[in-house]
Amino acid sequence: MKRLLLILLLCPFSLKAEVRLPAILSDHMVLQRAERVPVWGWAAPQEQVTVTVAGYSQSTRAAPDGNWRVEFNLADAAPAATVMRVRGASNELIVTDVLLGQVWLASGQSNMQKPLGEQKGQLPTFGAEAEIAAADHPELRLFKVARNAQKQPAGDVKGSWVRCSPATIVESRFSAAAYYFGRRVQQALKQPVGLIDASVGGTRIELWTPPATGKEAAAPAGDSVLYNGMIAGLAPFAIKGVLWYQGESNIIDNDDGAAYTPRMAALVEGWRRQWRADFPFYYVQVAPHLYSVVRPAHLLHGAESEPMLWEAQAQALRIPNTAMIVTTDLVDDLRDIHPRDKRSVGLRLANLALAKSYGQGGIEPFGPTYRSIEIVGDKAVLKFDHADGLASRDGKPLDWFEIAGDDGRFQPALATIDGAGIVVRSGAVDRPVSVRFAWHEAAQPNLVNRAGLPAVPFRSEKPIPSNALSR
Incomplete structure (x- = not known):
């Protein structure tokens, strides 16, 4: 034991020089199949580090602060289990069971x-x-x-x-x-x-x-x-x-x-x-x-x-x-x-x-999403995206719709499905201005589309953005 302690005290540099990896790069990990897959860690300044994984190999030298990093193109790599080897000047790390x-x-x-x-x-x-x-x-x-x-x-x-x-x-x-x-x-x-x-x-x-x-x-x-x-x-x-x-x-x-x-x-x-x-x-x-x-x-x-x-x-x-x-x-x-x-x-x-x-077809991942409002007499006609097969989830009248006039006072409204839209009206509002839906913390509305997904809560003055991903 004393001899081991003496060796440790006399060789601090060799211990610090050992190449190291972060916790996320460890046994049983999954590496993303992508064109840019970084592998990084720490070593002695200017220490050469070589990483091998899935048949690919990259080498680099650690920066003056000891950080190093390499990148692999693993987009076409096989998903079978493999190992990753990381070799420095004084040690080698082997990460096993890598998918x-x-x-x-x-x-x-x-x-x-x-x-x-x-x-x-x-x-x-x-x-x-x-x-x-x-x-x-x-x-x-x-x-x-x-x-x-x-x-x-x-x-x-x-x-x-x-x-x-x-x-x-x-x-x-x-x-x-x-x-x-x-x-x-x-x-x-x-x-x-x-x-x-x-x-x-x-x-x-x-x-x-x-x-x-x-x-x-x-x-x-x-x-x-x-x-x-x-x-x-x-x-x-x-x-x-x-x-x-x-x-x-x-x-x-x-x-x-x-x-x-x-x-x-x-x-x-x-x-x-x-x-x-x-x-x-x-x-x-x-x-x-x-x-x-x-x-x-x-x-x-x-x-x-x-x-x-x-x-x-x-x-x-x-x-x-x-x-x-x-x-x-x-x-x-x-x-x-x-x-x-x-x-x-x-x-x-x-x-x-x-x-x-992943581009898999036949999946509708979105519920009905409010797009626009048109006032027609005493009715508000709402249009939705992702509105194929609009329906009531429980077969009951559509709920949690409210409508307001110029005074801004919202009243419970009757809502009916019209194709890819909803017609909203209330006997208490002659000249509607705005509609809101599910505007309450307890709202569990029944409007869904053919996929059975619920509609997004909204106020008509704030149409829900539709970026390229959600169209």
Whole structure:
């Protein structure tokens, strides 16, 4: 022992010179099949490093600060298991059981964090016991980022890749929504899928947003501590896209839902800047919840606080390469802020990815989306996108439509389907000016399209943006 200690004391440089990798580049990982796949790490200044993976090899020298990086084109690489070798001057690292496929990063607060099974203070997801028992998917790999908040961006995160199994899905407490997403994508594409879960309950969007710079400096960025501790150290690991489920705390803590659009833009643009990639950003519009009943002391706008956030989330669709799913029909208890149906959330997100990121046909991933209004006498005629097969989900008259005249007072309205549109009227409003739909925190409206997807809540004076991705 004394001899070993003497060797360690006499040879500090050789220890520091050993080539190292970040946690995300480790056994059982999935590498994205893409044209630009970075591999990076640390070594002694100017140390030569050689990386070999999937039959490809790249060499470089570490910079004066010890950082090094190489890139591979793995777009056409076979998805079969392989190893990655990283050789430095004094050591070699061998990363085993590496698959090539599709990688997605899932983030947000408690509804993204919620696992299949038990979570303190929450009911388990529907069918959790059977779903856990069936979670044996060796080509689905999970990386759970350890919770970490810090003032400066970290160069690494804590976590490890595991094969998805009944044991690992429970031990990792992995996101149920992300799991269902990954399972669907993996089975549909017949490719390995890697999922990264970086989520923390009860957190505002500002905590996940990179420090504002340049043109984003005007957007409020908070103190960025979760971005610093749990996101920054993942980049530039190649990913196909991001899944985002957050917003509840921006209602509860600040009741500033109307300001969510620029904050969403700062988040998306900041993450893309960090990765230097314009990956798709798919997100969940938060579910109905009785905020004004359960948390009345925290709200300024009462039952309209959540619709204001819904509107701001929908307006964030103006950000290029984004898309949103709606969850107004997935709540089993309006007093519970954690709806138990995370399977439908994951499947809807997966359908976005399959239709828009992977070009699979025959999938309608969007619900009816308000486009325009025309006033005809005492009626308002509304037009929608994604309106094929408009119908009432429960066969009852369409609900949660309201109409107002010049006085701005909204009245309950009769709404009827007319082809790809809706005709709205009320005997209490002779000269309508505007219409709103699902403008209440308890709204669980029944308007759907042929795909069975719910319509997006809206106010007619704010048409929902339709970027190139969501058309």
